Amino acid sequence: MKLLSLTGRNLKEGFRDPIVVILSVAQPVFYLILFNSIARSDPAAPDIFDLAYFIPGIILFCFGLLTLFMGLLLARDRQRAFLTRLLVSPLRTIDFVLSYLLALIPMALFQVAACLITGLILGLALNWGVLFSLIVFIPLAVSCTALGIVSGSLFSENAAPAIGSLFVVVITFLGGVWMDLGILGGLFERIAYLLPFAHAVDAGRLLFQGASLGEIGIQLAWVYGYGILFVFIGVASFRWKTRP
Amino acid sequence: MKGFYEEGQPAVLIKNLTREFGRGLFAVDNLDLEIKKGEIFALLGPNGAGKTTSIKMLSCLLRPTAGTAEVFGRDIIKNPGEVKKIINVSPQETAVSLNLNARENLVLMGKVYGLSQKMARKQAEKHLEIMDLKTRAGEPVKRFSGGMLRRLNLAMALVSNPKVLFLDEPTIGLDAKSRRSLWKLIDSFRGEKTVLLTTHYLEEADALSDRLGIIDKGKLVALGTSEELKRKLAGLQTMKVRGDNLNPELIQILREIYPEVIPFEGGLEIKGEKIIFDEVVDLLRSKGVRINWLSMEEPSLDEIYLKITGGGKQNEIA
Numbered sequence: 001m002k003l004l005s006l007t008g009r010n011l012k013e014g015f016r017d018p019i020v021v022i023l024s025v026a027q028p029v030f031y032l033i034l035f036n037s038i039a040r041s042d043p044a045a046p047d048i049f050d051l052a053y054f055i056p057g058i059i060l061f062c063f064g065l066l067t068l069f070m071g072l073l074l075a076r077d078r079q080r081a082f083l084t085r086l087l088v089s090p091l092r093t094i095d096f097v098l099s100y101l102l103a104l105i106p107m108a109l110f111q112v113a114a115c116l117i118t119g120l121i122l123g124l125a126l127n128w129g130v131l132f133s134l135i136v137f138i139p140l141a142v143s144c145t146a147l148g149i150v151s152g153s154l155f156s157e158n159a160a161p162a163i164g165s166l167f168v169v170v171i172t173f174l175g176g177v178w179m180d181l182g183i184l185g186g187l188f189e190r191i192a193y194l195l196p197f198a199h200a201v202d203a204g205r206l207l208f209q210g211a212s213l214g215e216i217g218i219q220l221a222w223v224y225g226y227g228i229l230f231v232f233i234g235v236a237s238f239r240w241k242t243r244p
Numbered sequence: 245m246k247g248f249y250e251e252g253q254p255a256v257l258i259k260n261l262t263r264e265f266g267r268g269l270f271a272v273d274n275l276d277l278e279i280k281k282g283e284i285f286a287l288l289g290p291n292g293a294g295k296t297t298s299i300k301m302l303s304c305l306l307r308p309t310a311g312t313a314e315v316f317g318r319d320i321i322k323n324p325g326e327v328k329k330i331i332n333v334s335p336q337e338t339a340v341s342l343n344l345n346a347r348e349n350l351v352l353m354g355k356v357y358g359l360s361q362k363m364a365r366k367q368a369e370k371h372l373e374i375m376d377l378k379t380r381a382g383e384p385v386k387r388f389s390g391g392m393l394r395r396l397n398l399a400m401a402l403v404s405n406p407k408v409l410f411l412d413e414p415t416i417g418l419d420a421k422s423r424r425s426l427w428k429l430i431d432s433f434r435g436e437k438t439v440l441l442t443t444h445y446l447e448e449a450d451a452l453s454d455r456l457g458i459i460d461k462g463k464l465v466a467l468g469t470s471e472e473l474k475r476k477l478a479g480l481q482t483m484k485v486r487g488d489n490l491n492p493e494l495i496q497i498l499r500e501i502y503p504e505v506i507p508f509e510g511g512l513e514i515k516g517e518k519i520i521f522d523e524v525v526d527l528l529r530s531k532g533v534r535i536n537w538l539s540m541e542e543p544s545l546d547e548i549y550l551k552i553t554g555g556g557k558q559n560e561i562a
């Protein structure tokens with residue numbers, strides 16, 4: 001009850017502004033259309049312009065925006081004393097963190113739906129893998145939101161959006177969204193595969209191309225493992241910043 | 245209540261409460277204070293005196309570096325969870341959710357404190373009414389004026405119906421009418437809720453509080469009812485008279501009665517611990533004085549405040 005009301009509040013506070021919704025949904029949809037148009041006009045365009053290849057990457061980009069918004073929302077609540085008011089109440093740390101995480105899940109689902117529907121309209125082949133891909137995207141969304149909690153806990157209202165933008169750039173590069181990781185070279189590639197983002201995008205791509213869940217076991221392990229770690233770090237940084 | 249509080253004990257018991265920021269900066273320095281159940285207590289003090297820091301410690305937001313406090317028998321360090329259930333705070337900074345409307349802000353606060361949806365709605369409507377925000381209740385509060393935000397800020401501390409209220413400068417930024425109506429509201433809590441409020445406005449402390457404390461550089465430098473403080477610390481009443489025929493003989497007689505009699509152009513200023521109005525007027529008349537104008541001034545809390553905080557009064561003090 002308490003948790004749900006706070007979740008509702010965070011959802012409203014974060015996304016009642018239409019601009020935020022437009023930015024976080026229209027922007028990725030625009031990239032989808034753009035990349036698709038490049039692929040059509042140039043039959044020799046590399047794989048990366050293929051819908052089944054590109055959509056999972058764009059979904060990672062979407063979730064990067066969630067990190068940014070989450071960071072901004074929390075940093076603002078901290079700095080403008082709203083959080084102070086809640087910290088006086090009998091809520092527990094876990095209530096706070098969950099309320100922020102849960103608030104972004106509907107937004108993440110909305111983003112995924114927008115990308116998939118656009119993809120299907122543009123000619124993405126619908127298969128079970130496309131539907132099952134939520135099994136990767138949900139923990140990925142939770143990871144990104146949890147990192148937003150870290151950023152919102154540690155940085156100011158002014159710094160959090162900048163950190164968030166940087167984060168979007170970094171994870172999309174390391175996720176192999178804009179170019180094949182092979183092009184980035186050995187060191188980058190190795191770093192990329194030590195983090196969950198490239199694994200998540202790979203898993204999405206495999207599923208979209210018809211792979212079964214069994215074939216993405218390793219990627220899932222990376223994504224879920226990091227998901228738990230990031231939530232843990234999120235809780236810890238929130239607790240650290242709000243301790244008496 | 246069981247196990248924590250026994251009737252007759254202070255509602256808020258502050259024991260050597262201290263907060264040191266960095267080495268040597270004592271924001272609150274060995275504060276000892278008891279606030280009775282149902283009492284309205286005002287904490288007055290200049291900027292940086294330690295008022296907000298005290299409230300933060302009492303509301304379990306900030307850990308004291310020494311000492312502690314009990315709220316209805318619950319220790320703020322050992323038992324913050326129990327303290328939080330029975331208190332609420334109206335922070336000095338306006339703390340509202342800007343994209344929500346006023347009603348949503350209030351309902352949220354009710355639910356966070358465990359009220360049912362129905363009860364939270366009821367409390368929200370009641371406080372929208374009290375704070376005169378009903379007609380604007382559905383608008384996002386980012387469109388509110390400063391005064392409206394302040395009223396909402398206070399209302400958000402009230403919906404949970406706390407036993408103990410900490411109000412950090414509740415009326416700052418309000419116009420005279422809103423301020424008076426908030427005074428009336430806070431006054432209505434007397435006997436029902438225990439209230440600790442901080443303020444820079446001396447008339448506010450004077451009008452509202454059962455007792456007040458003056459804090460300066462983290463230390464409590466005066467404590468009592470406003471009457472007691474006036475009597476103890478300022479002392480002198482002042483009478484000013486303008487009139488014709490204020491002769492030296494009269495001044496001589498007055499000087500035998502009152503410690504200070506100061507003539508000025510066309511008039512006299514008389515100071516004394518207790519000036520008896522009729523006595524002075526009769527005396528003046530009997531000596532043939534025609535009184536044109538006369539005023540009596542009680543010692544003001546202002547004077548006392550300036551005296552003990554060493555003139556550290558800031559512009560914002562009305």
Ligand SMILES: Nc1ncnc2c1ncn2[C@@H]1O[C@H](COP(=O)(O)OP(=O)(O)OP(=O)(O)O)[C@@H](O)[C@H]1O
Pocket residue numbers: 265270271289290291292293294295296297298336
């Ligand atoms: N987090 C902090 N770190 C360091 N110093 C602090 C911190 N918070 C408060 N102080 C210092 O403690 C002292 C008391 O501050 P406090 O906010 O309690 O004053 P106040 O009486 O509420 O003043 P005002 O009337 O201006 O609100 C000030 O010197 C302030 O700079």
Ligand SMILES: [Mg+2]
Pocket residue numbers: 295296297336412
């Ligand atoms: Mg203050």
